[in-house]
Amino acid sequence: MSLWVDKHRPRDLMKLDFHKDQAVRLKSLVQQSDFPHLLVYGPSGAGKKTRIMCLLRELYGSGVERLRQETMTFTTPSNKKVEIMTVSSNYHIEVNPTDVGIYDRVVIMDLVKNVAQTHQIDSSGQKEFKVVILNEVDDLTKDAQHALRRTMEKYVATCRLILIANSISRVIPAIRSRCLTIRVPAPTENEIASVLQLVCKKECLNLPPELALRIAKAADRNLRRALLMCEACKVQQYPFTPDQKIPEPDWQQFIRETANIILSEQSPKKLSEVRQKLYELIIHGVPPDMIFSGLLKELVRNCDMAMKCQVASHAASYEHRMRLGNKPIFHLEAFVAKFMSIYKKFVEESLGDAF
Amino acid sequence: MKKEKWFKPMFEFDDDVPKQKSSKGEETFVNTNSKANQVLDSTSKTCSIVIKDHKNWIKSFEPVTVEDLAVNNKKIQEVDEWIKSVCNKNNGDMLLLTGPVGCGKTITIKVLAAKHKVRVTEWITPLDIDIPSENGEYEYKQKQSLKFLDFILNAANFTSLLDDNSRKLVLVEDFPNTFIRTPSEFTDVLHQYKFRAKSPIIFICSESHMDGKNTSANLFTPGLKEQFSIQHIMFNSVAPTNLKSALKRVAAIINQKHKLIYNTPTTDVVDCVVNSSVGDVRSAVLNLHFACLKGGSKQNMDTSIVLEKETKGKGNKKKKQSSSKFMALGKDQTVSILHGVGRVLNPKVIDAENGKKKFTHSPEAIIEQFISQPSSFINFLEENYLPHFACIDHVENATSALSDADFMLAEWREKSCQEHGLYIAVAGLMLANKSPVSAWNPVRGPKNMRIQYPSVRELQLEENNLYKGKVLVVDYQTYCKIIGKESGT
Numbered sequence: 001m002s003l004w005v006d007k008h009r010p011r012d013l014m015k016l017d018f019h020k021d022q023a024v025r026l027k028s029l030v031q032q033s034d035f036p037h038l039l040v041y042g043p044s045g046a047g048k049k050t051r052i053m054c055l056l057r058e059l060y061g062s063g064v065e066r067l068r069q070e071t072m073t074f075t076t077p078s079n080k081k082v083e084i085m086t087v088s089s090n091y092h093i094e095v096n097p098t099d100v101g102i103y104d105r106v107v108i109m110d111l112v113k114n115v116a117q118t119h120q121i122d123s124s125g126q127k128e129f130k131v132v133i134l135n136e137v138d139d140l141t142k143d144a145q146h147a148l149r150r151t152m153e154k155y156v157a158t159c160r161l162i163l164i165a166n167s168i169s170r171v172i173p174a175i176r177s178r179c180l181t182i183r184v185p186a187p188t189e190n191e192i193a194s195v196l197q198l199v200c201k202k203e204c205l206n207l208p209p210e211l212a213l214r215i216a217k218a219a220d221r222n223l224r225r226a227l228l229m230c231e232a233c234k235v236q237q238y239p240f241t242p243d244q245k246i247p248e249p250d251w252q253q254f255i256r257e258t259a260n261i262i263l264s265e266q267s268p269k270k271l272s273e274v275r276q277k278l279y280e281l282i283i284h285g286v287p288p289d290m291i292f293s294g295l296l297k298e299l300v301r302n303c304d305m306a307m308k309c310q311v312a313s314h315a316a317s318y319e320h321r322m323r324l325g326n327k328p329i330f331h332l333e334a335f336v337a338k339f340m341s342i343y344k345k346f347v348e349e350s351l352g353d354a355f
Numbered sequence: 356m357k358k359e360k361w362f363k364p365m366f367e368f369d370d371d372v373p374k375q376k377s378s379k380g381e382e383t384f385v386n387t388n389s390k391a392n393q394v395l396d397s398t399s400k401t402c403s404i405v406i407k408d409h410k411n412w413i414k415s416f417e418p419v420t421v422e423d424l425a426v427n428n429k430k431i432q433e434v435d436e437w438i439k440s441v442c443n444k445n446n447g448d449m450l451l452l453t454g455p456v457g458c459g460k461t462i463t464i465k466v467l468a469a470k471h472k473v474r475v476t477e478w479i480t481p482l483d484i485d486i487p488s489e490n491g492e493y494e495y496k497q498k499q500s501l502k503f504l505d506f507i508l509n510a511a512n513f514t515s516l517l518d519d520n521s522r523k524l525v526l527v528e529d530f531p532n533t534f535i536r537t538p539s540e541f542t543d544v545l546h547q548y549k550f551r552a553k554s555p556i557i558f559i560c561s562e563s564h565m566d567g568k569n570t571s572a573n574l575f576t577p578g579l580k581e582q583f584s585i586q587h588i589m590f591n592s593v594a595p596t597n598l599k600s601a602l603k604r605v606a607a608i609i610n611q612k613h614k615l616i617y618n619t620p621t622t623d624v625v626d627c628v629v630n631s632s633v634g635d636v637r638s639a640v641l642n643l644h645f646a647c648l649k650g651g652s653k654q655n656m657d658t659s660i661v662l663e664k665e666t667k668g669k670g671n672k673k674k675k676q677s678s679s680k681f682m683a684l685g686k687d688q689t690v691s692i693l694h695g696v697g698r699v700l701n702p703k704v705i706d707a708e709n710g711k712k713k714f715t716h717s718p719e720a721i722i723e724q725f726i727s728q729p730s731s732f733i734n735f736l737e738e739n740y741l742p743h744f745a746c747i748d749h750v751e752n753a754t755s756a757l758s759d760a761d762f763m764l765a766e767w768r769e770k771s772c773q774e775h776g777l778y779i780a781v782a783g784l785m786l787a788n789k790s791p792v793s794a795w796n797p798v799r800g801p802k803n804m805r806i807q808y809p810s811v812r813e814l815q816l817e818e819n820n821l822y823k824g825k826v827l828v829v830d831y832q833t834y835c836k837i838i839g840k841e842s843g844t
Contacts, residue, residue, distance in 0.1 A: 002817070003838065009821075045830065049821055085823070096824060136825075224826075228834035235838050249833045268750050272741045285808045285828040318758060325761040326730070329804070330737060334754035341751040 005227045008199050011065075013054040016047070017198065018191045019184065026051065026182075030059050034129075037152055039137070039176065041165040042184035045222030048164055051184060056131060060091040076106050086111075092131040098139045105144040108134070109151060116155035130159045138165040142172070149174045170323070192216035192226045199227060205234065210242035218246045225249070251286045252294060259298030266340035266347075271333070278332050288328035292319050292335070299339055307346055314338050415612065416605045416640055421466055425593045425601035425636050426459045431467070433588050438467055438555075442522050447511065447552035449545070449583055451575055454590025456561045457635030461528060463590075464557060468524055476510035477526040478503065499533040500540045504547055511554035525556040530574065538574055545583050558585075592634025599629050605640055609647065617647040693798050695721055696735050700743040701793065702785040718782040722774065729777040730764050733757065734801035740784055742796045749787050756783020815839050 010016050016023045029035050040048045056064045070086050072095075082103045087094045093115055097104040115130050140148070152161060152175070163179060165171055187195070193212040200207040207230070215233070219226035232247050233240065258277040261270060281291050296315045300308045315335055322331035418424050424431055434452070441448045452460045468475045481502075497505075510525045534541040548556065562572070580587060593601075606620045620628075624646050632639035698716040707713045725732040737757055744750045756779055763776030808824045811817070814835040822831070 003835075006817070006820070044826070053821070099824065222830065225830045228830060228838075232834040232837040235840075247833065247837055249829065251829070251833075266747050268741050268744045268747060271747070271750060275741070279802060279804075282804060283806060285806045285825060287825055287829070290829065321758055321762045325758070325765045327734075327737075327761050327804070330754070330761040331758045333737075334751075334758035337747065337751045337754040340747045344747060 003228065004199055004203065004231045005224055008202060008227075009050055009053075011054060011057060013051070013058055016051070016054065017195050018187045019047070022182070022184075023051070023054075026055055027058060030055055033059075035160065035180070037156075037161045037163070037179040039163045039165065039168065039171065039179035039181045040184060041138075041168050041171075041181065043186045043221070044166060045219070045224040045226075046184045046186045047223060048184045051182075052133065052162055052164070056092055059131075060089075064089045064091050066090070072111065074100075074103070074106050074110050076103050082106065092133060094133040094135070096135040097144060098136045102141060104140055105147045108140075108144050109147050112148075112151045112155060112159065112161070116151075116159040128158070131162060132159055133162045133164065135164050136166075137163040137175075138167055138170040145172045145175055149178065152178050186221040187223055189213060189216040189221065192219065192221065192223055195223060196226060196230050199230070206239065208240055208242045211240050211244065214242075215246055218248070251281060251284070251290075254281060255291060255294035256298050259295055262295075262299065262336060262340060263302055263343070266344040271337060271340065274336055275329070275333055278329060278336075282328060288322060288332065289319065291328075291332060292322070295332075295336070303343075303346070307342060310342060311339055314342075416608055418462060418466055418601070418604075421470060423601070423604060424459060424463055424466060425597040426463050426590060427594065427597070430588060430590055431463060434463055435467055435470075437586060437588070438471055438473065438524070441555040442471060442473055442524075444555075445553045446555070447549045448555040449549075449585040450555065450557045451580070451585050451587045452557060452559045452590065453562050453587070455592045455634070457632075457637040457639075458590045458592050459636050460559050460561070460590055461526075464524075464526060464559070471522070473522045473524045474515070475524050475526050478506055478510075478529060480529045480531050499531045500544055503531050504544045507544075507548060507556060508551055511548070511552035511556065523554040525552075525554055526559065527556065528559040530558075534574060538576075541574055542579060542582075545579070549583055593636050594634070595629050598632070598634065598636060598639055599625065601636060602628060602639060602643060605643060617644070620647045692725070692732060692735055695725055695732065696739055696798050699736060699781050699784050700740055700788070701791050702788055714785060718778060718785055722777045722781050726774060726777065729773045731801070733760055733764065733777065733780045735798070736780060736784060738799050738801045739796065742794070743792050744788055745790050745792050749789055752787035753784050756780055756787060759783070 013023045013027045038052075040052060042048050053064070067087055067089055070088060071083050072086050073081055073083050075081055080103070082100045084095060084097070084100055084107055093111070095107065095111060097107045100107055112132055115132055118130075134148075137145075137148075148161075149172070161179075163171075163175070168176055168181065190213075193209065193216045196212045196215060197207055197209070211233070212230075215226050215229050219229055229246055233244060236247065237244050254277070258274055258281075261274055261277070264270070278291065282288060292315065296312065300311055303311060318331045318335040318338070322328050325331060421431060421435075434450075437450055441450075452464070454460050465475065480499075507525050507527070511523060514523065534544075558575070560575075575585065575587070579585070602620075602625045606625060609617045610619050620643060625643070628639050628642045628646060632642055698721055699718075703715040704712045705715055740753060740757075741750070744753065760776040760780035760783070763772050763779060766772040809827055809832060811820050811823070811827070814827065814831055816831070816835065
């Protein structure tokens with residue numbers, strides 16, 4: 001199945017649809033045939049990876065698009081074997097070190113070492129270095145990040161690292177300073193709408209501009225989601241009408257239902273029901289921070305201004321603890337319980353006022 | 356003084372050691388030892404009695420007849436029947452006895468063997484330290500497993516010249532190390548034994564539930580047991596009533612023979628010892644010895660005061676809360692994780708003397724039990740605490756305590772953080788629950804929170820899709836379903 005998102009992804013730096021100025025700079029960066037380590041950051045669906053792939057293509061030619069998947073095995077100091085999926089071409093290798101949880105340090109050290117120790121065989125006309133792409137660097141453990149700092153310095157001759165993160169606030173300063181940081185901001189709604197129009201034109205479809213804007217709004221300035229939404233809209237109803245229904249990600253619906261349970265009754269019994277829902281969300285891989293923000297958004301709708309402020313401040317503190325802690329469910333539940341308690345008081349007071 | 360023997364045996368097997376030891380020698384010995392204490396002659400005499408008697412004092416309490424055994428009657432019967440049935444057959448029959456430490460496995464065999472007039476030969480693994488001979492060469496050594504096999508075969512097949520008893524039994528309690536490393540060798544030895552031996556053999560393994568290095572589980576696999584038709588009898592730890600009667604017997608012996616060293620134990624002390632030794636007869640006897648020691652002699656003043664205090668303290672405590680079970684005289688009582696969870700989630704408050712309230716199980720005592728595994732205990736608490744709360748406001752305090760605890764536990768490099776984290780969780784939950792719901796709630800294990808990301812294939816995407824994991828869930832999944840459904844039909 002070839003989706004629009006994948007089919008119409010720009011492959012050349014010059015064909016990007018937005019942040020064109022940055023694209024020109026990136027092009028001139030690699031024209032000098034070498035570049036420093038990169039740290040590319042920005043919100044999800046802003047085009048970080050698209051830019052990186054364009055960059056690699058600029059650097060190595062179309063060979064980088066011949067990808068293969070491999071499972072690599074690493075041995076931890078405690079003699080435990082961890083497996084990780086890698087995607088690689090002849091010129092680069094991409095991994096998601098957070099897949100192995102707390103063993104990410106081992107993966108980073110060994111993988112970079114492996115890659116860096118093998119030189120390019122055919123160096124005629126090629127670059128002397130390979131590229132290692134690490135995803136979700138902001139979710140790496142502190143240990144792994146420190147290990148990364150050392151490896152970055154050590155193997156700079158034979159490999160370049162491209163790090164991808166959503167936010168650099170959780171990347172340690174030592175890494176930030178060793179990389180050229182490139183920010184890829186989320187496209188504006190108008191930019192998304194124009195990309196949607198462009199794609200639809202390529203697909204020979206007619207997209208009403210109102211619908212394009214509505215999709216852009218619904219997608220939360222996430223271009224990938226917008227394109228998927230648009231294609232789903234097309235599948236559900238074509239020709240498009242400006243006010244047709246836009247399908248929403250199912251986890252968002254799920255979070256909304258959960259929020260409704262919270263609002264319906266504030267008791268320990270309901271809380272245990274909510275906990276089951278939260279478990280389900282986490283186990284299916286919805287990131288806890290998105291659950292947090294989704295819940296908050298739904299819950300504050302039913303609050304007055306003073307309470308909104310109170311709830312938001314509690315949400316912030318629990319979310320921060322979740323980042324520092326190990327078990328997201330503890331903090332999600334703590335927030336829900338806190339909200340229930342505040343909300344119950346609020347309801348009781350307003351009922352008291354009514355009589 | 357002159358009655359001293361010219362030859363002092365190095366190894367004394369007999370219980371009745373020559374009573375007439377050089378009392379003077381003893382005295383000087385004591386004197387040099389306790390100069391600081393300024394020993395008086397009279398006290399040193401009692402002391403010499405102690406030394407004379409204490410050599411085999413635990414032996415004098417050993418059960419003599421089957422009725423004296425503290426083991427469950429049914430189990431004794433089982434073993435008894437086995438010995439009866441096997442002794443006259445001249446086969447290499449095998450029996451495996453397992454059970455926790457100090458539940459009376461070995462003594463049961465000894466007593467029953469005496470009853471049936473069977474001679475027991477026990478294997479004890481020799482020390483094998485390589486000592487070079489005079490010219491610096493190392494002696495050739497037989498393999499440990501061969502030595503073992505030779506021994507048990509000889510013990511099984513040949514009668515000692517010194518007695519005419521034809522019935523024999525081989526006992527193995529101390530397994531050579533080599534078998535633990537290579538269990539296959541053990542299988543070979545058993546094979547040989549089965550074919551060549553003419554006497555039954557008994558293996559005794561103490562087992563602890565905790566560690567993976569359980570001899571009985573490692574060596575005696577179910578397959579092995581079947582292959583050699585080894586009968587397996589499992590002992591449980593001794594029941595409190597049996598333990599009590601055994602201790603009463605010990606108390607009676609003390610009354611008869613050892614009045615000089617011991618105070619006669621009161622029932623209170625016996626109760627206390629029974630409670631503290633968790634079904635372990637051996638440690639119970641040791642504890643009783645400790646609890647009843649006479650502290651009268653001046654020379655032992657310092658320690659005896661402490662002892663007295665200790666026993667008194669225990670006794671007082673016992674009176675205060677007679678319902679509570681553990682009175683740590685000897686062993687620490689182990690609290691299972693389920694017990695611990697129960698204690699935290701159903702906090703019971705009692706009035707203390709000074710008008711304040713306190714918990715029956717203090718949070719400090721609980722965390723002490725689980726300090727080695729804080730995070731798993733907290734996970735258990737987290738999973739189970741909700742049904743015990745009645746009001747959401749209480750839950751709010753509890754969850755915020757748990758959230759704090761998780762935050763603290765994340766700092767694994769700092770040991771004290773773990774402890775404080777656990778304390779916050781336990782104390783927080785206990786204090787937050789102002790009106791516990793008392794209902795029967797089965798304790799559930801913590802949920803497995805392994806995230807299952809959808810695979811690329813599941814979503815009908817190309818193998819080399821640029822994204823994996825989170826992005827697939829958050830963005831692709833819903834729409835792939837919608838789009839895939841359409842293109843499928």
